[in-house]
Amino acid sequence: QSALTQPASVSGSPGQSITISCTGTSSDVGGYNYVSWYQQHPGKAPKVMIYDVRNRPSGVSNRFSGSKSGNTASLTISGLQAEDEADYYCGSYTSSSTLWVFGGGTKLTVL
């Protein structure tokens, strides 16, 4: 099982907003503002969408936003578009012997 817990799937209609959660512990998500979110389309390499909880890399749409409360981080996608349909993974720095951990991934379906 993955170190961080994500819902297996979420869905939404075009134009709507969805939120994906990512729950860890005080050793990872809760202890540091070092959470990233990655988007992966089938057969492609992941792409970073959010880093350090809420920062967007250059070129990423402002429809993507991140936040954190306690041991749970969240990714919100507003104004859903067909091209947003993909798998989304959270990742976090961890103070355990492992440096970085990923979530189990969430499949986003745009209805």
Added chain:
Amino acid sequence: QVQLVQSGAEVTEPGASVKVSCKASGYTFTAYAMHWVRQAPGQSLEWMGWINGGNGDTKYSQKFQGRVTITSDTSATTGYMELSSLRSEDTAVYFCVRGYNLGSHRPDYWGQGTLVTVSS
């Protein structure tokens, strides 16, 4: 622009070893680290290990400790991941990912992935 170009697909037998390379360009190699992440078919991302591009320090996932070796050649700006004692469950796409030597250590730019198939 940052680019990470990995070596080609591999087919290997159980018990053997595989070594995947990752040629980096578009940034100062020693100023950044390199992570290795794998993804089995239909499964999630799995962090394997990391190497500090400046001093060569490494950290490995406990799951792979003793089986994985991550190295780099700064003169060639290339990173390497070697996995030994392969079994069928190691069949996966292996990614190199640029990271940070300090702070968050976060993975950012990803290579295209290398499919490793373990089969007798």
